[in-house]
Amino acid sequence: MMKSLKRSLIALSTTVGLAIAVVTPVQAIEIQKIVSDGGIEAWFVPDKSVPLIAVSFAFRGAGSATDPEAREGLAGMVTGLLDEGAGDLVSQDFQRELEEIAAQLSFDTGRDNFSGRLRTLTSERDRAFELLRLALNKPRFDEKPVNRIRGQILAGLKQKIENPRHIAGELWRNTVFPNHPYAKPSDGTVKSINAITPSDLSQFVKDRFGRDRLIVGVVGDISAAELKTRLDQVFGALPAKSRKFDIADTQPAGAGKVLIVKKPIPQSIIVLGHGGIKRTDPDWYAATLVNRVFGGGGLSSRLYEEVREKRGLAYSVYSYLNPLDHASLLAGGTATQNPRAGESLDVIREQWGLLGEKGITAAELKDVKAYANGSFPLRLGSSRGIANILVGMQLSDLGIDYLAKRTELINSVTLEQANNVARRLYKTDDLTVVVVGDPAGIEAKP
């Protein structure tokens, strides 16, 4: 079944940047590292409070950046087809079986990683695990479902043509990553989607679904002993090694450019950004705190205050860090009515510059640390959420003891460090800006 391809504008791969803080040690989540007889590893948190099991998994480095030349959108198309027939079950039969047991199975891809999720009632897990096994090991890619999903993707591409957020994101990406796989459209193009064959799809799976890339997180109503068997059952027959893909590291380009795409819409979409910071950088935690202060979501940040609260210029204004495997970004955006679009961009630039120059205050640092430490446990409320975090932690190589360490990592950030990183990262001259709409007060700088 074609789920909506969430190809958000600029957010490329998802890595769980922020970690889990242990607030009350008594109730700390205890993660078990399970290794099956066949050598498959999973991070596991048992939970019997609800009779269900949540499985989250990823194939590291198998995302859309590895789509072959002229086959852009291949990874995305695979996400829509793994549950459209596998083993002896043709498309409708596979779908019917999923519904029969009320299992929730889905696949997704970002730029860097290919991922999937299964949630099943405990009582139906037998069949659910078997269906997952089939989807990953024996997808059929029959011609009819392939053409049907192809048609859905093509329809989706048509629908997006005039979507201003889509236009902005695509142009920004192409400007910032010229000649790099990260610029490839994840959903593909009409040409590339039409060119993909069942053989391409099979090859994708053969090349990328290897145990060397596999990362698994499981939470719920299952025993460690049974989980071991299930891991071998589902993943054991996958090839040990997958193909290597060489994606070059890159720095964003397009510094100083301001590109305007004129469209007859009442509200201009503005996206902007430049290079960021790697997840492995020792200043990463300082950077997340600084960005949170600046424009990191919630209802109190500098951007929120200046753009929305004080001036009523936007409903949504934000900034974020995006540490990909081969590049890192610091980006943001907003949407403002055309006559005031220039004002919005000016305010954001001014704030960006102010942050880069003067950094944050001690009070801001104190508050944001309290936020960072207090908010993370809130992500541990559901099996589905925790399973995703277990995978995110592994993708970022955070270590299984990260939960216990994270509070200290946050607390140890000094004001000096925070302000050094603000100075280092926030550079208005480097900003690549894209505006879609009919903005007043913005000068193009192609």
Next chain:
Amino acid sequence: MFKPYALTARNFCTLMALFAVCILPARASAEVFSPKEFELANGLKVVVIENRRAPMVMQMVWYRVGAADEEPGESGLAHFLEHLMFKGTKTVKPGEFSRLVAQVGGRENAFTSYDFTAYFQQVAAHELEKMMRLEADRMQNLVLTDEVVLPERDVVLEERRSRTDNSPAAQLREQQRRALYLNHPYGRPVIGWMSEIKALTTENALAFYRKHYAPNNAMLIVAGDVTVARVKELAEKYYGPIPRRVVPERVRPQEPPHRSSRRVTLRSERVNLPSWSRVYLAPSYAAGERQHAYALDILAQVLGGGSTSRLYRKLVVERGIASSAGAWYSGDGLDYGEFGLYASPKAGGDVEALEAAVLEELEAAIKEGFDPADIARAKKLTAAGAIYARDGIRAGPNAFGRAFTQGQTIADIESWPERISAVTPEQVMAAAKAVLDERRSVTSVLLPEASK
């Protein structure tokens, strides 16, 4: 949850073998969230859902007021007030509320619909008291001045532009909604018409607040790592002193009989893929021919809820004439429900031909009926949602808040899986025949500029 869940289900099914359908038992007493409830002397209803899974809590306050309670000419006011509730009280400065929530790592937001306005925070369990103090404070002590209100009005205009005015599809939906309701305020956009939003004032907002925001017009819901006793103690302390007020009865202009089908078409140069949809006026769980409501849930699933559904199978898989097709039912409304159909052609496809095909398949479905196996599967799938809803602490509060503000009870929520499981194929057909009456519908078509 005790271990032999699967065993219990199998034993139960054996016993129930005489019946056409095997019911999926949730617990011995057929509960979903197992809430506890009480009421304060001032009329505030309180619901507590204890869930020790993680050291966190969620507080929600739901008011029995929404966009459908606005006076004509002041559309968008309920939603505007929701925004303004963050702008400060006698003791909390503008923006301070959110800062205080963020300081304890809390997540928060609010939302408005036709029948309700709701506010919530999710925080570590030991921060509940602070959240209750803050929420109770703004229930009666809101302070508004032009200085904070007017920029926020601009924010709401940007929100409207972002949600509606920038999108041809959203514009069409807005027009479709107005055409569906000849008289009832469900036809207005929750965000408000542009010109009416622009005219909203600080005085309007305060008047609306005084008129509708009272403890006897609200429900407090707390879920998570907390005890009823503790919630009672805190509720009495912070919400208890708020005096009850007389609140107007919720009487909305009702729909007259629908005698003619309606059609809305929107052409735009920004549309490249046409789309088709139809919405029917329907009963809801709380109003009209309510006996159809649960059957309509199942009808939506079996007719167009997933890839084995009738419409998807016929139009997308077998005939290949659509890229997507489906059906949905919204049964929550205090006054009315809605039943909808939608379809999009493939790239380059003809939406007129698609419409004909959809209606053809619909007619065939009504004539032939549905395979009992499909209905059984739809019921089981739908009912299983009640179990998945228990993963996390948000679903329960949201369900009870909706029930409270939209004419249902806690018992209705708790027995929902049973009622879904009790739906029969005959009831599904009866609901279909009653609701799928073209005279009570609006058909909408989104087209590119240069015809077709």
